[in-house]
Amino acid sequence: MKPDYVRIFDTSLRDGEQAPGASMTSAEKLEVARALARLGVDVIEAGFPAASPDDLAAVQSIAAEVGQEPVAGRPQTEPPIICGLARCTRSDIEAAWIGVKGSKHPRIHTFLATSDIHLQHKLRMSRAEMTARAVEMVTFARSRCTDIEFSPEDAGRSDPKFLYQVLEAVIKAGATTLNIPDTVGYTMPDEFGALIGGIIKHTPGAKDVIISVHCHDDLGLAVANSLAGLRAGARQAEVTINGIGERAGNASLEEVVMAIRTRGEKIGLRTGIDATQLCRASKLISRSTNYPVPPNKAIVGTNAFAHESGIHQDGMIKNALTYEIMRPEDVGATQTMLVLGKHSGRSAFSKRLTELGYPLEGDALLKAFNEFKKLADRKKAVHDADLVALASDERSPAPEFWTLEHLLVVCGTTDQPTANVRLRDPDGQTHSHAAVGTGPVDATYKAIDAIVRLPVTLLEFGISGVTGGIDALAEATVRVRHEDQRSSHGHGADTDIVVASAKAYLASLNHVLSRTSSGHVQHPQRTSAPTEVSP
Numbered sequence: 001m002k003p004d005y006v007r008i009f010d011t012s013l014r015d016g017e018q019a020p021g022a023s024m025t026s027a028e029k030l031e032v033a034r035a036l037a038r039l040g041v042d043v044i045e046a047g048f049p050a051a052s053p054d055d056l057a058a059v060q061s062i063a064a065e066v067g068q069e070p071v072a073g074r075p076q077t078e079p080p081i082i083c084g085l086a087r088c089t090r091s092d093i094e095a096a097w098i099g100v101k102g103s104k105h106p107r108i109h110t111f112l113a114t115s116d117i118h119l120q121h122k123l124r125m126s127r128a129e130m131t132a133r134a135v136e137m138v139t140f141a142r143s144r145c146t147d148i149e150f151s152p153e154d155a156g157r158s159d160p161k162f163l164y165q166v167l168e169a170v171i172k173a174g175a176t177t178l179n180i181p182d183t184v185g186y187t188m189p190d191e192f193g194a195l196i197g198g199i200i201k202h203t204p205g206a207k208d209v210i211i212s213v214h215c216h217d218d219l220g221l222a223v224a225n226s227l228a229g230l231r232a233g234a235r236q237a238e239v240t241i242n243g244i245g246e247r248a249g250n251a252s253l254e255e256v257v258m259a260i261r262t263r264g265e266k267i268g269l270r271t272g273i274d275a276t277q278l279c280r281a282s283k284l285i286s287r288s289t290n291y292p293v294p295p296n297k298a299i300v301g302t303n304a305f306a307h308e309s310g311i312h313q314d315g316m317i318k319n320a321l322t323y324e325i326m327r328p329e330d331v332g333a334t335q336t337m338l339v340l341g342k343h344s345g346r347s348a349f350s351k352r353l354t355e356l357g358y359p360l361e362g363d364a365l366l367k368a369f370n371e372f373k374k375l376a377d378r379k380k381a382v383h384d385a386d387l388v389a390l391a392s393d394e395r396s397p398a399p400e401f402w403t404l405e406h407l408l409v410v411c412g413t414t415d416q417p418t419a420n421v422r423l424r425d426p427d428g429q430t431h432s433h434a435a436v437g438t439g440p441v442d443a444t445y446k447a448i449d450a451i452v453r454l455p456v457t458l459l460e461f462g463i464s465g466v467t468g469g470i471d472a473l474a475e476a477t478v479r480v481r482h483e484d485q486r487s488s489h490g491h492g493a494d495t496d497i498v499v500a501s502a503k504a505y506l507a508s509l510n511h512v513l514s515r516t517s518s519g520h521v522q523h524p525q526r527t528s529a530p531t532e533v534s535p
């Protein structure tokens, strides 16, 4: 690698997924991993295999499907490195290795805290014991895999002199990347830059390995700190799409990448990211985690390139450089294109999906095409965003325990809204129920609750138009919390907002069932009110 090249290590699937309620299904994780490979990230941290058998299986499938071949039509000649996280224990490291070993370029990432606060209160270890454990576990990891990353957790609050000693020891034990986390987002950019500079200067062997930065955003400084670390000599940035992650999140991939690119003359670094894929990746992550992107979010927010005031609009008309430091097309934020209508055939549909990065085949293509035809009948023109919504449903379908067979809603200004719902259970039996509610969606959810009888609380409900216009496809998103305190989300798209809402609610219940019953639907007695919020 040239000395100015910064490796982009995406941890949306690991640290990002640690954001409360952001958990993704294995199919969603695979879809995200494909999008990351298209984006051109160098390393995908695919998960924490020791956390659960599901996490391990998701990492294995990413290793096998995304970590084997480079993405066709992209400049990268090699597939991304697939990395698995492990605490400094043999069983974690073994699980991480099982997760990633099916990829062409596997990496094990192991971590142990170095700050006195963590050593005394969490690990109850002395500095010497910590160093010995780190060396032992890096040596063990190295017996499995040649690419080893080590992170001294809470490095931002650790004694730098102790860090130099630990890092020197793990380099000798075989670590090839040293990642320096500001775990609690505490440092200031000048401090973090100095920490990285100090590590490179004072740690014997540091110049022969890659130094990485991993910054959290508790004080809103994650991107600034990452850039300071890179300018001080780090050559890997650990980031997440949309900045998702624990608490206030991680440094955002799109912000780090576009700062490096837009201020290239000052920063003097580069990455291998295809920035035109940024908006698409952002939408996919937002959809998969049910974390909305604020409209004013840098780079990928819907207003990031909108100019409202007259003075700005006047300047833009005269010369876009007056108020625009990046072009919307540079980050893939160009207007949706009008592409297909009701007369378009299956091959045009399939070709457009492939161009959009959502290739479908076989039954999935047929199902999506049928949905497209129904949509094209109801809408004059189908936009790219509609196609992406249809294709995403097929590419990462929610587990189907219960399916919606029939929905009839009566509502208006006089009568109480009433919903008639018929669902099909996993054994093929149908169940019907009618319920009244404060609105059509509330009535529908009450009828669904009466049939499915899962002890959940509705936490969030949102609905938005995928494209503009009265005939737009509506996308509903729902988050529910099960009595085990874990939350699950679901989406549903339809031109009818009540049908979209019903599909989203069922998808969230199906997610709960996929976690709690491994396919077997039980009918527990309700232990809490069916809904906390009336949509």
Ligand code: KIV
Binding pocket: 015, 111, 151, 153, 154, 179, 181, 182, 183, 184, 214, 216
């Ligand atoms: O923030 C952190 O310290 C981490 C480590 C596991 C790298 O996420």
Ligand code: ZN
Binding pocket: 015, 181, 183, 214, 216
């Ligand atoms: Zn982290």
